[in-house]
Amino acid sequence: MTFVPGAFVFFGLIALVVFLSVVIVQQGTVAVITIFGKYQRVMTPGLNFKIPFIEYVYRRISIQNQSVELEFQAITNDQANVRFKAMLVYSVLNQSEEAIQNVAFKFVDQRSLMQALIRTIEGSIRSYVATKKQAEILALRSEIVAHVKTEIDEMLVTWGYHLIDLQLNDIAFDEAIMRSMAQVVASNNLRAAAENEGQALLITKTKSAEAEGNAIKIAAEAERVAAQLRGQGIALFREEVSKGMAQAVQELKDRNMDPSLVLFSMWTEAIRHFAEHGKGNVIFLDGSNDGLQTTLKQLQGLIQKNANDELTE
Structure with missing residues:
Protein backbone atom coordinates (compact mmCIF):
# COMPACT_ATOMS: atom_id res chain seq x y z
CA MET A 1 0.00 0.00 0.00
CA THR A 2 1.37 3.30 -1.03
CA PHE A 3 0.60 6.74 0.45
CA VAL A 4 -0.19 9.55 -1.86
CA PRO A 5 1.76 12.69 -0.92
CA GLY A 6 -1.39 14.76 -1.22
CA ALA A 7 -3.20 12.58 1.35
CA PHE A 8 -0.29 12.86 3.75
CA VAL A 9 -0.43 16.62 3.50
CA PHE A 10 -4.22 16.56 3.98
CA PHE A 11 -4.05 14.48 7.16
CA GLY A 12 -1.21 16.66 8.35
CA LEU A 13 -3.34 19.77 7.95
CA ILE A 14 -6.26 18.15 9.75
CA ALA A 15 -4.00 17.22 12.68
CA LEU A 16 -2.65 20.75 12.80
CA VAL A 17 -6.15 22.24 12.77
CA VAL A 18 -7.27 19.94 15.59
CA PHE A 19 -4.16 20.78 17.57
CA LEU A 20 -4.70 24.50 17.13
CA SER A 21 -8.38 24.14 17.99
CA VAL A 22 -7.87 22.57 21.44
CA VAL A 23 -7.44 24.87 24.43
CA ILE A 24 -6.90 23.43 27.90
CA VAL A 25 -7.68 25.86 30.73
CA GLN A 26 -6.21 25.00 34.12
CA GLN A 27 -8.34 24.92 37.27
CA GLY A 28 -8.39 28.34 39.01
CA THR A 29 -7.99 30.26 35.76
CA VAL A 30 -10.08 31.40 32.83
CA ALA A 31 -9.02 32.26 29.26
CA VAL A 32 -10.12 35.39 27.40
CA ILE A 33 -10.74 34.79 23.67
CA THR A 34 -10.60 37.52 21.05
CA ILE A 35 -11.34 37.60 17.31
CA PHE A 36 -9.09 39.91 15.38
CA GLY A 37 -8.31 41.74 18.62
CA LYS A 38 -11.93 42.11 19.79
CA TYR A 39 -13.31 40.37 22.86
CA GLN A 40 -15.33 37.29 21.97
CA ARG A 41 -15.85 35.03 24.99
CA VAL A 42 -14.43 33.45 28.14
CA MET A 43 -13.24 29.86 28.41
CA THR A 44 -13.74 28.11 31.73
CA PRO A 45 -11.42 25.45 33.25
CA GLY A 46 -11.21 22.19 31.33
CA LEU A 47 -11.11 21.22 27.63
CA ASN A 48 -12.21 23.96 25.26
CA PHE A 49 -12.13 24.53 21.50
CA LYS A 50 -11.52 27.61 19.39
CA ILE A 51 -11.48 28.45 15.72
CA PRO A 52 -7.88 28.19 14.53
CA PHE A 53 -6.29 31.26 13.02
CA ILE A 54 -9.40 33.34 13.88
CA GLU A 55 -9.90 33.06 17.63
CA TYR A 56 -6.95 33.91 19.81
CA VAL A 57 -6.26 33.33 23.53
CA TYR A 58 -5.65 36.92 24.57
CA ARG A 59 -4.92 36.32 28.26
CA ARG A 60 -5.20 33.66 30.92
CA ILE A 61 -6.51 35.17 34.18
CA SER A 62 -6.19 33.63 37.61
CA ILE A 63 -9.40 33.72 39.66
CA GLN A 64 -7.64 32.53 42.82
CA ASN A 65 -6.81 34.76 45.78
CA GLN A 66 -3.56 36.66 45.33
CA SER A 67 -1.38 38.46 47.87
CA VAL A 68 1.30 41.09 47.80
CA GLU A 69 3.44 42.62 50.52
CA LEU A 70 3.68 46.39 50.95
CA GLU A 71 6.27 48.48 52.75
CA PHE A 72 6.05 52.27 52.79
CA GLN A 73 6.20 55.37 55.02
CA ALA A 74 3.71 58.03 56.07
CA ILE A 75 3.82 61.30 58.01
CA THR A 76 1.43 62.01 60.90
CA ASN A 77 -0.23 65.33 61.68
CA ASP A 78 2.50 66.12 64.23
CA GLN A 79 5.28 65.34 61.72
CA ALA A 80 6.21 61.87 63.00
CA ASN A 81 7.54 59.39 60.45
CA VAL A 82 5.65 56.07 60.47
CA ARG A 83 6.80 52.91 58.67
CA PHE A 84 4.17 50.41 57.58
CA LYS A 85 4.52 46.78 56.58
CA ALA A 86 1.33 45.29 55.22
CA MET A 87 -0.01 42.33 53.29
CA LEU A 88 -2.74 42.79 50.71
CA VAL A 89 -5.05 39.91 49.72
CA TYR A 90 -7.25 40.42 46.65
CA SER A 91 -8.94 38.45 43.90
CA VAL A 92 -11.05 38.77 40.76
CA LEU A 93 -14.49 40.08 41.66
CA ASN A 94 -16.36 37.13 40.07
CA GLN A 95 -16.43 35.09 36.85
CA SER A 96 -18.97 37.25 35.07
CA GLU A 97 -18.06 38.44 31.59
CA GLU A 98 -18.05 42.09 32.69
CA ALA A 99 -15.61 41.46 35.56
CA ILE A 100 -13.34 39.29 33.36
CA GLN A 101 -13.31 41.92 30.62
CA ASN A 102 -12.32 44.60 33.14
CA VAL A 103 -9.48 42.45 34.43
CA ALA A 104 -8.29 41.62 30.92
CA PHE A 105 -8.46 45.05 29.31
CA LYS A 106 -8.19 47.75 32.00
CA PHE A 107 -4.40 47.41 32.30
CA VAL A 108 -1.70 46.59 29.83
CA ASP A 109 -0.29 43.84 32.02
CA GLN A 110 -0.30 42.50 35.59
CA ARG A 111 2.66 44.67 36.54
CA SER A 112 0.74 47.83 35.72
CA LEU A 113 -2.20 46.61 37.78
CA MET A 114 -0.04 45.90 40.81
CA GLN A 115 1.68 49.25 40.59
CA ALA A 116 -1.66 51.08 40.46
CA LEU A 117 -3.14 48.98 43.28
CA ILE A 118 -0.16 49.42 45.61
CA ARG A 119 0.13 53.15 45.00
CA THR A 120 -3.59 53.62 45.55
CA ILE A 121 -3.52 51.79 48.90
CA GLU A 122 -0.40 53.64 50.02
CA GLY A 123 -1.97 56.97 49.12
CA SER A 124 -5.15 56.14 50.99
CA ILE A 125 -3.24 55.20 54.15
CA ARG A 126 -0.97 58.25 53.91
CA SER A 127 -3.94 60.61 53.58
CA TYR A 128 -5.58 59.05 56.64
CA VAL A 129 -2.42 59.03 58.76
CA ALA A 130 -1.79 62.68 57.92
CA THR A 131 -4.94 63.59 59.89
CA LYS A 132 -3.87 61.74 63.03
CA LYS A 133 -1.22 62.26 65.70
CA GLN A 134 1.52 59.73 66.26
CA ALA A 135 0.14 58.78 69.70
CA GLU A 136 -3.09 57.63 68.03
CA ILE A 137 -1.69 55.53 65.20
CA LEU A 138 -0.94 52.30 67.09
CA ALA A 139 -4.52 52.07 68.32
CA LEU A 140 -6.02 52.66 64.86
CA ARG A 141 -5.12 49.49 62.95
CA SER A 142 -8.71 48.42 62.33
CA GLU A 143 -9.79 51.99 61.53
CA ILE A 144 -7.00 52.34 58.93
CA VAL A 145 -8.03 49.08 57.25
CA ALA A 146 -11.69 50.13 57.24
CA HIS A 147 -10.75 53.49 55.74
CA VAL A 148 -8.73 51.86 52.95
CA LYS A 149 -11.54 49.46 52.08
CA THR A 150 -14.06 52.28 51.98
CA GLU A 151 -11.80 54.36 49.77
CA ILE A 152 -10.79 51.79 47.14
CA ASP A 153 -13.54 49.14 47.07
CA GLU A 154 -15.58 50.98 44.43
CA MET A 155 -12.52 51.67 42.32
CA LEU A 156 -11.38 48.04 42.49
CA VAL A 157 -14.78 46.90 41.27
CA THR A 158 -14.30 48.97 38.12
CA TRP A 159 -11.01 47.13 37.63
CA GLY A 160 -12.70 43.76 38.09
CA TYR A 161 -11.17 43.05 41.50
CA HIS A 162 -12.15 43.28 45.16
CA LEU A 163 -10.10 43.65 48.32
CA ILE A 164 -10.34 40.60 50.55
CA ASP A 165 -8.08 41.68 53.39
CA LEU A 166 -5.46 44.22 54.33
CA GLN A 167 -3.24 43.28 57.27
CA LEU A 168 -0.99 45.86 58.88
CA ASN A 169 1.70 43.53 60.16
CA ASP A 170 4.03 46.19 61.53
CA ILE A 171 3.72 49.87 62.45
CA ALA A 172 7.00 51.42 63.55
CA PHE A 173 8.24 54.91 64.35
CA ASP A 174 11.71 56.39 64.37
CA GLU A 175 13.94 55.19 67.21
CA ALA A 176 13.76 58.52 69.07
CA ILE A 177 9.96 58.46 68.97
CA MET A 178 9.86 54.84 70.10
CA ARG A 179 12.04 55.70 73.11
CA SER A 180 9.87 58.67 74.02
CA MET A 181 6.72 56.54 73.70
CA ALA A 182 8.27 53.90 75.96
CA GLN A 183 9.06 56.61 78.52
CA VAL A 184 5.48 57.86 78.35
CA VAL A 185 4.14 54.34 78.92
CA ALA A 186 6.55 53.82 81.83
CA SER A 187 5.59 57.12 83.44
CA ASN A 188 1.89 56.34 82.98
CA ASN A 189 2.41 52.96 84.62
CA LEU A 190 4.24 54.57 87.54
CA ARG A 191 1.50 57.14 87.93
CA ALA A 192 -1.17 54.44 87.84
CA ALA A 193 0.77 52.42 90.43
CA ALA A 194 1.08 55.50 92.67
CA GLU A 195 -2.64 56.23 92.31
CA ASN A 196 -3.50 52.63 93.17
CA GLU A 197 -1.20 52.71 96.17
CA GLY A 198 -2.76 56.00 97.32
CA GLN A 199 -6.24 54.58 96.90
CA ALA A 200 -5.26 51.47 98.87
CA LEU A 201 -3.78 53.60 101.67
CA LEU A 202 -6.88 55.81 101.72
CA ILE A 203 -9.15 52.76 101.93
CA THR A 204 -7.01 51.30 104.73
CA LYS A 205 -7.09 54.51 106.75
CA THR A 206 -10.81 54.96 106.11
CA LYS A 207 -11.57 51.44 107.28
CA SER A 208 -9.32 51.95 110.32
CA ALA A 209 -11.10 55.20 111.18
CA GLU A 210 -14.48 53.55 110.73
CA ALA A 211 -13.42 50.67 112.98
CA GLU A 212 -12.10 53.09 115.62
CA GLY A 213 -15.31 55.13 115.43
CA ASN A 214 -17.42 52.00 115.78
CA ALA A 215 -15.32 50.92 118.76
CA ILE A 216 -15.83 54.33 120.42
CA LYS A 217 -19.58 54.13 119.75
CA ILE A 218 -19.76 50.62 121.21
CA ALA A 219 -17.72 51.65 124.27
CA ALA A 220 -19.88 54.74 124.80
CA GLU A 221 -23.05 52.71 124.49
CA ALA A 222 -21.69 50.12 126.92
CA GLU A 223 -20.75 52.88 129.37
CA ARG A 224 -24.21 54.42 129.05
CA VAL A 225 -25.89 51.09 129.72
CA ALA A 226 -23.51 50.41 132.62
CA ALA A 227 -24.22 53.84 134.12
CA GLN A 228 -27.93 53.27 133.72
CA LEU A 229 -27.67 49.90 135.41
CA ARG A 230 -25.55 51.36 138.21
CA GLY A 231 -28.14 54.07 138.75
CA GLN A 232 -30.91 51.51 138.80
CA GLY A 233 -28.92 49.41 141.27
CA ILE A 234 -28.30 52.36 143.58
CA ALA A 235 -31.99 53.32 143.36
CA LEU A 236 -33.04 49.77 144.22
CA PHE A 237 -30.49 49.69 147.07
CA ARG A 238 -31.82 52.91 148.51
CA GLU A 239 -35.37 51.69 148.12
CA GLU A 240 -34.60 48.49 149.98
CA VAL A 241 -32.70 50.37 152.71
CA SER A 242 -35.63 52.74 153.15
CA LYS A 243 -38.08 49.86 153.34
CA GLY A 244 -35.90 48.10 155.91
CA MET A 245 -35.55 51.25 158.01
CA ALA A 246 -39.28 51.94 157.85
CA GLN A 247 -40.03 48.38 158.87
CA ALA A 248 -37.54 48.53 161.75
CA VAL A 249 -38.97 51.85 163.01
CA GLN A 250 -42.50 50.46 162.82
CA GLU A 251 -41.50 47.41 164.85
CA LEU A 252 -39.91 49.68 167.52
CA LYS A 253 -43.07 51.75 167.65
CA ASP A 254 -45.18 48.62 168.00
CA ARG A 255 -43.03 47.58 170.99
CA ASN A 256 -43.19 51.06 172.58
CA MET A 257 -39.53 51.71 171.95
Missing part, protein backbone atom coordinates in the same frame (compact mmCIF):
# COMPACT_ATOMS: atom_id res chain seq x y z
CA ASP A 258 -37.84 54.91 170.72
CA PRO A 259 -37.43 54.77 166.87
CA SER A 260 -34.34 56.95 167.16
CA LEU A 261 -32.48 53.84 168.26
CA VAL A 262 -32.46 52.67 164.64
CA LEU A 263 -30.97 55.92 163.46
CA PHE A 264 -28.35 55.89 166.20
CA SER A 265 -27.42 52.32 165.25
CA MET A 266 -27.03 53.28 161.57
CA TRP A 267 -24.93 56.27 162.50
CA THR A 268 -22.55 54.23 164.62
CA GLU A 269 -22.34 51.52 161.96
CA ALA A 270 -21.38 54.15 159.42
CA ILE A 271 -18.62 55.47 161.67
CA ARG A 272 -17.31 51.94 162.21
CA HIS A 273 -17.34 51.29 158.44
CA PHE A 274 -15.38 54.48 157.77
CA ALA A 275 -12.81 53.49 160.39
CA GLU A 276 -12.33 49.95 159.03
CA HIS A 277 -12.22 50.73 155.30
CA GLY A 278 -10.73 54.21 155.26
CA LYS A 279 -7.58 54.77 153.10
CA GLY A 280 -5.99 57.54 155.14
CA ASN A 281 -8.65 60.17 154.48
CA VAL A 282 -9.88 62.27 157.42
CA ILE A 283 -13.64 62.47 157.98
CA PHE A 284 -14.88 65.12 160.37
CA LEU A 285 -18.05 64.17 162.31
CA ASP A 286 -19.92 66.36 164.69
CA GLY A 287 -20.12 64.18 167.84
CA SER A 288 -21.85 66.75 169.98
CA ASN A 289 -25.42 66.31 171.21
CA ASP A 290 -26.63 69.04 168.83
CA GLY A 291 -24.86 67.48 165.87
CA LEU A 292 -26.25 64.06 166.70
CA GLN A 293 -29.74 65.50 166.99
CA THR A 294 -29.40 67.23 163.62
CA THR A 295 -28.25 64.02 161.93
CA LEU A 296 -31.08 62.03 163.53
CA LYS A 297 -33.64 64.60 162.34
CA GLN A 298 -32.30 64.38 158.80
CA LEU A 299 -32.50 60.60 158.81
CA GLN A 300 -36.02 60.75 160.25
CA GLY A 301 -37.05 63.15 157.52
CA LEU A 302 -35.68 60.80 154.87
CA ILE A 303 -37.53 57.84 156.41
CA GLN A 304 -40.76 59.82 156.60
CA LYS A 305 -40.42 60.88 152.96
CA ASN A 306 -39.96 57.28 151.83
CA ALA A 307 -42.94 56.21 153.92
CA ASN A 308 -45.11 58.91 152.32
CA ASP A 309 -43.97 57.87 148.87
CA GLU A 310 -44.98 54.28 149.58
CA LEU A 311 -48.44 55.41 150.79
CA THR A 312 -48.87 57.50 147.66
CA GLU A 313 -48.04 54.52 145.44
Whole structure:
Protein backbone atom coordinates (compact mmCIF):
# COMPACT_ATOMS: atom_id res chain seq x y z
CA MET A 1 0.00 0.00 0.00
CA THR A 2 1.37 3.30 -1.03
CA PHE A 3 0.60 6.74 0.45
CA VAL A 4 -0.19 9.55 -1.86
CA PRO A 5 1.76 12.69 -0.92
CA GLY A 6 -1.39 14.76 -1.22
CA ALA A 7 -3.20 12.58 1.35
CA PHE A 8 -0.29 12.86 3.75
CA VAL A 9 -0.43 16.62 3.50
CA PHE A 10 -4.22 16.56 3.98
CA PHE A 11 -4.05 14.48 7.16
CA GLY A 12 -1.21 16.66 8.35
CA LEU A 13 -3.34 19.77 7.95
CA ILE A 14 -6.26 18.15 9.75
CA ALA A 15 -4.00 17.22 12.68
CA LEU A 16 -2.65 20.75 12.80
CA VAL A 17 -6.15 22.24 12.77
CA VAL A 18 -7.27 19.94 15.59
CA PHE A 19 -4.16 20.78 17.57
CA LEU A 20 -4.70 24.50 17.13
CA SER A 21 -8.38 24.14 17.99
CA VAL A 22 -7.87 22.57 21.44
CA VAL A 23 -7.44 24.87 24.43
CA ILE A 24 -6.90 23.43 27.90
CA VAL A 25 -7.68 25.86 30.73
CA GLN A 26 -6.21 25.00 34.12
CA GLN A 27 -8.34 24.92 37.27
CA GLY A 28 -8.39 28.34 39.01
CA THR A 29 -7.99 30.26 35.76
CA VAL A 30 -10.08 31.40 32.83
CA ALA A 31 -9.02 32.26 29.26
CA VAL A 32 -10.12 35.39 27.40
CA ILE A 33 -10.74 34.79 23.67
CA THR A 34 -10.60 37.52 21.05
CA ILE A 35 -11.34 37.60 17.31
CA PHE A 36 -9.09 39.91 15.38
CA GLY A 37 -8.31 41.74 18.62
CA LYS A 38 -11.93 42.11 19.79
CA TYR A 39 -13.31 40.37 22.86
CA GLN A 40 -15.33 37.29 21.97
CA ARG A 41 -15.85 35.03 24.99
CA VAL A 42 -14.43 33.45 28.14
CA MET A 43 -13.24 29.86 28.41
CA THR A 44 -13.74 28.11 31.73
CA PRO A 45 -11.42 25.45 33.25
CA GLY A 46 -11.21 22.19 31.33
CA LEU A 47 -11.11 21.22 27.63
CA ASN A 48 -12.21 23.96 25.26
CA PHE A 49 -12.13 24.53 21.50
CA LYS A 50 -11.52 27.61 19.39
CA ILE A 51 -11.48 28.45 15.72
CA PRO A 52 -7.88 28.19 14.53
CA PHE A 53 -6.29 31.26 13.02
CA ILE A 54 -9.40 33.34 13.88
CA GLU A 55 -9.90 33.06 17.63
CA TYR A 56 -6.95 33.91 19.81
CA VAL A 57 -6.26 33.33 23.53
CA TYR A 58 -5.65 36.92 24.57
CA ARG A 59 -4.92 36.32 28.26
CA ARG A 60 -5.20 33.66 30.92
CA ILE A 61 -6.51 35.17 34.18
CA SER A 62 -6.19 33.63 37.61
CA ILE A 63 -9.40 33.72 39.66
CA GLN A 64 -7.64 32.53 42.82
CA ASN A 65 -6.81 34.76 45.78
CA GLN A 66 -3.56 36.66 45.33
CA SER A 67 -1.38 38.46 47.87
CA VAL A 68 1.30 41.09 47.80
CA GLU A 69 3.44 42.62 50.52
CA LEU A 70 3.68 46.39 50.95
CA GLU A 71 6.27 48.48 52.75
CA PHE A 72 6.05 52.27 52.79
CA GLN A 73 6.20 55.37 55.02
CA ALA A 74 3.71 58.03 56.07
CA ILE A 75 3.82 61.30 58.01
CA THR A 76 1.43 62.01 60.90
CA ASN A 77 -0.23 65.33 61.68
CA ASP A 78 2.50 66.12 64.23
CA GLN A 79 5.28 65.34 61.72
CA ALA A 80 6.21 61.87 63.00
CA ASN A 81 7.54 59.39 60.45
CA VAL A 82 5.65 56.07 60.47
CA ARG A 83 6.80 52.91 58.67
CA PHE A 84 4.17 50.41 57.58
CA LYS A 85 4.52 46.78 56.58
CA ALA A 86 1.33 45.29 55.22
CA MET A 87 -0.01 42.33 53.29
CA LEU A 88 -2.74 42.79 50.71
CA VAL A 89 -5.05 39.91 49.72
CA TYR A 90 -7.25 40.42 46.65
CA SER A 91 -8.94 38.45 43.90
CA VAL A 92 -11.05 38.77 40.76
CA LEU A 93 -14.49 40.08 41.66
CA ASN A 94 -16.36 37.13 40.07
CA GLN A 95 -16.43 35.09 36.85
CA SER A 96 -18.97 37.25 35.07
CA GLU A 97 -18.06 38.44 31.59
CA GLU A 98 -18.05 42.09 32.69
CA ALA A 99 -15.61 41.46 35.56
CA ILE A 100 -13.34 39.29 33.36
CA GLN A 101 -13.31 41.92 30.62
CA ASN A 102 -12.32 44.60 33.14
CA VAL A 103 -9.48 42.45 34.43
CA ALA A 104 -8.29 41.62 30.92
CA PHE A 105 -8.46 45.05 29.31
CA LYS A 106 -8.19 47.75 32.00
CA PHE A 107 -4.40 47.41 32.30
CA VAL A 108 -1.70 46.59 29.83
CA ASP A 109 -0.29 43.84 32.02
CA GLN A 110 -0.30 42.50 35.59
CA ARG A 111 2.66 44.67 36.54
CA SER A 112 0.74 47.83 35.72
CA LEU A 113 -2.20 46.61 37.78
CA MET A 114 -0.04 45.90 40.81
CA GLN A 115 1.68 49.25 40.59
CA ALA A 116 -1.66 51.08 40.46
CA LEU A 117 -3.14 48.98 43.28
CA ILE A 118 -0.16 49.42 45.61
CA ARG A 119 0.13 53.15 45.00
CA THR A 120 -3.59 53.62 45.55
CA ILE A 121 -3.52 51.79 48.90
CA GLU A 122 -0.40 53.64 50.02
CA GLY A 123 -1.97 56.97 49.12
CA SER A 124 -5.15 56.14 50.99
CA ILE A 125 -3.24 55.20 54.15
CA ARG A 126 -0.97 58.25 53.91
CA SER A 127 -3.94 60.61 53.58
CA TYR A 128 -5.58 59.05 56.64
CA VAL A 129 -2.42 59.03 58.76
CA ALA A 130 -1.79 62.68 57.92
CA THR A 131 -4.94 63.59 59.89
CA LYS A 132 -3.87 61.74 63.03
CA LYS A 133 -1.22 62.26 65.70
CA GLN A 134 1.52 59.73 66.26
CA ALA A 135 0.14 58.78 69.70
CA GLU A 136 -3.09 57.63 68.03
CA ILE A 137 -1.69 55.53 65.20
CA LEU A 138 -0.94 52.30 67.09
CA ALA A 139 -4.52 52.07 68.32
CA LEU A 140 -6.02 52.66 64.86
CA ARG A 141 -5.12 49.49 62.95
CA SER A 142 -8.71 48.42 62.33
CA GLU A 143 -9.79 51.99 61.53
CA ILE A 144 -7.00 52.34 58.93
CA VAL A 145 -8.03 49.08 57.25
CA ALA A 146 -11.69 50.13 57.24
CA HIS A 147 -10.75 53.49 55.74
CA VAL A 148 -8.73 51.86 52.95
CA LYS A 149 -11.54 49.46 52.08
CA THR A 150 -14.06 52.28 51.98
CA GLU A 151 -11.80 54.36 49.77
CA ILE A 152 -10.79 51.79 47.14
CA ASP A 153 -13.54 49.14 47.07
CA GLU A 154 -15.58 50.98 44.43
CA MET A 155 -12.52 51.67 42.32
CA LEU A 156 -11.38 48.04 42.49
CA VAL A 157 -14.78 46.90 41.27
CA THR A 158 -14.30 48.97 38.12
CA TRP A 159 -11.01 47.13 37.63
CA GLY A 160 -12.70 43.76 38.09
CA TYR A 161 -11.17 43.05 41.50
CA HIS A 162 -12.15 43.28 45.16
CA LEU A 163 -10.10 43.65 48.32
CA ILE A 164 -10.34 40.60 50.55
CA ASP A 165 -8.08 41.68 53.39
CA LEU A 166 -5.46 44.22 54.33
CA GLN A 167 -3.24 43.28 57.27
CA LEU A 168 -0.99 45.86 58.88
CA ASN A 169 1.70 43.53 60.16
CA ASP A 170 4.03 46.19 61.53
CA ILE A 171 3.72 49.87 62.45
CA ALA A 172 7.00 51.42 63.55
CA PHE A 173 8.24 54.91 64.35
CA ASP A 174 11.71 56.39 64.37
CA GLU A 175 13.94 55.19 67.21
CA ALA A 176 13.76 58.52 69.07
CA ILE A 177 9.96 58.46 68.97
CA MET A 178 9.86 54.84 70.10
CA ARG A 179 12.04 55.70 73.11
CA SER A 180 9.87 58.67 74.02
CA MET A 181 6.72 56.54 73.70
CA ALA A 182 8.27 53.90 75.96
CA GLN A 183 9.06 56.61 78.52
CA VAL A 184 5.48 57.86 78.35
CA VAL A 185 4.14 54.34 78.92
CA ALA A 186 6.55 53.82 81.83
CA SER A 187 5.59 57.12 83.44
CA ASN A 188 1.89 56.34 82.98
CA ASN A 189 2.41 52.96 84.62
CA LEU A 190 4.24 54.57 87.54
CA ARG A 191 1.50 57.14 87.93
CA ALA A 192 -1.17 54.44 87.84
CA ALA A 193 0.77 52.42 90.43
CA ALA A 194 1.08 55.50 92.67
CA GLU A 195 -2.64 56.23 92.31
CA ASN A 196 -3.50 52.63 93.17
CA GLU A 197 -1.20 52.71 96.17
CA GLY A 198 -2.76 56.00 97.32
CA GLN A 199 -6.24 54.58 96.90
CA ALA A 200 -5.26 51.47 98.87
CA LEU A 201 -3.78 53.60 101.67
CA LEU A 202 -6.88 55.81 101.72
CA ILE A 203 -9.15 52.76 101.93
CA THR A 204 -7.01 51.30 104.73
CA LYS A 205 -7.09 54.51 106.75
CA THR A 206 -10.81 54.96 106.11
CA LYS A 207 -11.57 51.44 107.28
CA SER A 208 -9.32 51.95 110.32
CA ALA A 209 -11.10 55.20 111.18
CA GLU A 210 -14.48 53.55 110.73
CA ALA A 211 -13.42 50.67 112.98
CA GLU A 212 -12.10 53.09 115.62
CA GLY A 213 -15.31 55.13 115.43
CA ASN A 214 -17.42 52.00 115.78
CA ALA A 215 -15.32 50.92 118.76
CA ILE A 216 -15.83 54.33 120.42
CA LYS A 217 -19.58 54.13 119.75
CA ILE A 218 -19.76 50.62 121.21
CA ALA A 219 -17.72 51.65 124.27
CA ALA A 220 -19.88 54.74 124.80
CA GLU A 221 -23.05 52.71 124.49
CA ALA A 222 -21.69 50.12 126.92
CA GLU A 223 -20.75 52.88 129.37
CA ARG A 224 -24.21 54.42 129.05
CA VAL A 225 -25.89 51.09 129.72
CA ALA A 226 -23.51 50.41 132.62
CA ALA A 227 -24.22 53.84 134.12
CA GLN A 228 -27.93 53.27 133.72
CA LEU A 229 -27.67 49.90 135.41
CA ARG A 230 -25.55 51.36 138.21
CA GLY A 231 -28.14 54.07 138.75
CA GLN A 232 -30.91 51.51 138.80
CA GLY A 233 -28.92 49.41 141.27
CA ILE A 234 -28.30 52.36 143.58
CA ALA A 235 -31.99 53.32 143.36
CA LEU A 236 -33.04 49.77 144.22
CA PHE A 237 -30.49 49.69 147.07
CA ARG A 238 -31.82 52.91 148.51
CA GLU A 239 -35.37 51.69 148.12
CA GLU A 240 -34.60 48.49 149.98
CA VAL A 241 -32.70 50.37 152.71
CA SER A 242 -35.63 52.74 153.15
CA LYS A 243 -38.08 49.86 153.34
CA GLY A 244 -35.90 48.10 155.91
CA MET A 245 -35.55 51.25 158.01
CA ALA A 246 -39.28 51.94 157.85
CA GLN A 247 -40.03 48.38 158.87
CA ALA A 248 -37.54 48.53 161.75
CA VAL A 249 -38.97 51.85 163.01
CA GLN A 250 -42.50 50.46 162.82
CA GLU A 251 -41.50 47.41 164.85
CA LEU A 252 -39.91 49.68 167.52
CA LYS A 253 -43.07 51.75 167.65
CA ASP A 254 -45.18 48.62 168.00
CA ARG A 255 -43.03 47.58 170.99
CA ASN A 256 -43.19 51.06 172.58
CA MET A 257 -39.53 51.71 171.95
CA ASP A 258 -37.84 54.91 170.72
CA PRO A 259 -37.43 54.77 166.87
CA SER A 260 -34.34 56.95 167.16
CA LEU A 261 -32.48 53.84 168.26
CA VAL A 262 -32.46 52.67 164.64
CA LEU A 263 -30.97 55.92 163.46
CA PHE A 264 -28.35 55.89 166.20
CA SER A 265 -27.42 52.32 165.25
CA MET A 266 -27.03 53.28 161.57
CA TRP A 267 -24.93 56.27 162.50
CA THR A 268 -22.55 54.23 164.62
CA GLU A 269 -22.34 51.52 161.96
CA ALA A 270 -21.38 54.15 159.42
CA ILE A 271 -18.62 55.47 161.67
CA ARG A 272 -17.31 51.94 162.21
CA HIS A 273 -17.34 51.29 158.44
CA PHE A 274 -15.38 54.48 157.77
CA ALA A 275 -12.81 53.49 160.39
CA GLU A 276 -12.33 49.95 159.03
CA HIS A 277 -12.22 50.73 155.30
CA GLY A 278 -10.73 54.21 155.26
CA LYS A 279 -7.58 54.77 153.10
CA GLY A 280 -5.99 57.54 155.14
CA ASN A 281 -8.65 60.17 154.48
CA VAL A 282 -9.88 62.27 157.42
CA ILE A 283 -13.64 62.47 157.98
CA PHE A 284 -14.88 65.12 160.37
CA LEU A 285 -18.05 64.17 162.31
CA ASP A 286 -19.92 66.36 164.69
CA GLY A 287 -20.12 64.18 167.84
CA SER A 288 -21.85 66.75 169.98
CA ASN A 289 -25.42 66.31 171.21
CA ASP A 290 -26.63 69.04 168.83
CA GLY A 291 -24.86 67.48 165.87
CA LEU A 292 -26.25 64.06 166.70
CA GLN A 293 -29.74 65.50 166.99
CA THR A 294 -29.40 67.23 163.62
CA THR A 295 -28.25 64.02 161.93
CA LEU A 296 -31.08 62.03 163.53
CA LYS A 297 -33.64 64.60 162.34
CA GLN A 298 -32.30 64.38 158.80
CA LEU A 299 -32.50 60.60 158.81
CA GLN A 300 -36.02 60.75 160.25
CA GLY A 301 -37.05 63.15 157.52
CA LEU A 302 -35.68 60.80 154.87
CA ILE A 303 -37.53 57.84 156.41
CA GLN A 304 -40.76 59.82 156.60
CA LYS A 305 -40.42 60.88 152.96
CA ASN A 306 -39.96 57.28 151.83
CA ALA A 307 -42.94 56.21 153.92
CA ASN A 308 -45.11 58.91 152.32
CA ASP A 309 -43.97 57.87 148.87
CA GLU A 310 -44.98 54.28 149.58
CA LEU A 311 -48.44 55.41 150.79
CA THR A 312 -48.87 57.50 147.66
CA GLU A 313 -48.04 54.52 145.44
